[in-house]
Amino acid sequence: MNESSAAAQLTALMASRRSIRNFTPQPVADDLVRAVLAAACHAPSAHNKQPWRFAVLRDPADKDRLARALGDRLRADRLKDGDDPRDVDIDVTRSHTRITGAPVAIVVCLTLEDMDVYPDERRRRAERRMAVQSVAMAGHGLLLAAHAHGLGACWLCAPLFAPEVISQALDLPPDWEPQGLVLLGWSAAPGKARDRKPVEAVARFV
Numbered sequence: 001m002n003e004s005s006a007a008a009q010l011t012a013l014m015a016s017r018r019s020i021r022n023f024t025p026q027p028v029a030d031d032l033v034r035a036v037l038a039a040a041c042h043a044p045s046a047h048n049k050q051p052w053r054f055a056v057l058r059d060p061a062d063k064d065r066l067a068r069a070l071g072d073r074l075r076a077d078r079l080k081d082g083d084d085p086r087d088v089d090i091d092v093t094r095s096h097t098r099i100t101g102a103p104v105a106i107v108v109c110l111t112l113e114d115m116d117v118y119p120d121e122r123r124r125r126a127e128r129r130m131a132v133q134s135v136a137m138a139g140h141g142l143l144l145a146a147h148a149h150g151l152g153a154c155w156l157c158a159p160l161f162a163p164e165v166i167s168q169a170l171d172l173p174p175d176w177e178p179q180g181l182v183l184l185g186w187s188a189a190p191g192k193a194r195d196r197k198p199v200e201a202v203a204r205f206v
Contacts (some may be wrong), residue, residue, distance in 0.1 A: 040139070051114065060180065106182040153184045
């Protein structure tokens, strides 16, 4: 494969990826899940510390426990905002259905265990941001790898609103901080194509 064809294939893969929220009941083989995670672990990371951790949920009871915990927090937050309880119930039910309907749910976590430690707050904040960026790049690699294997996947940001709730529900190690939730499985329907801003709108060449 020459360089131009490899670049074209990569661009096509990235452009054709969709966020998939509905899956068939067909299970995903353990080897396939491991292959997707292995690809994600090739992401670049600050100091090569690889601060990503993955909690892989396959058991329906585990996914239900996670979905209920997130749903309880979502309901409490929305009701506190004064939203209509009927709308809140619809939202909570939709969230629960999505999470439990995925054959695999992967909680993508951050750990600062191996990151550098500084005496001042400015550099501590910067070090944490580098770790967050590293985990996000691993998450993107996970989504692309899933797509390359023919799987559907979707990144959910809900864990950012309730990291402690997830940690408690799943009894995660103390240093694992949930950052995102990836739903993984075989697509029940194609995802929607989304418009992308042109390079001219997002880049400035200086």
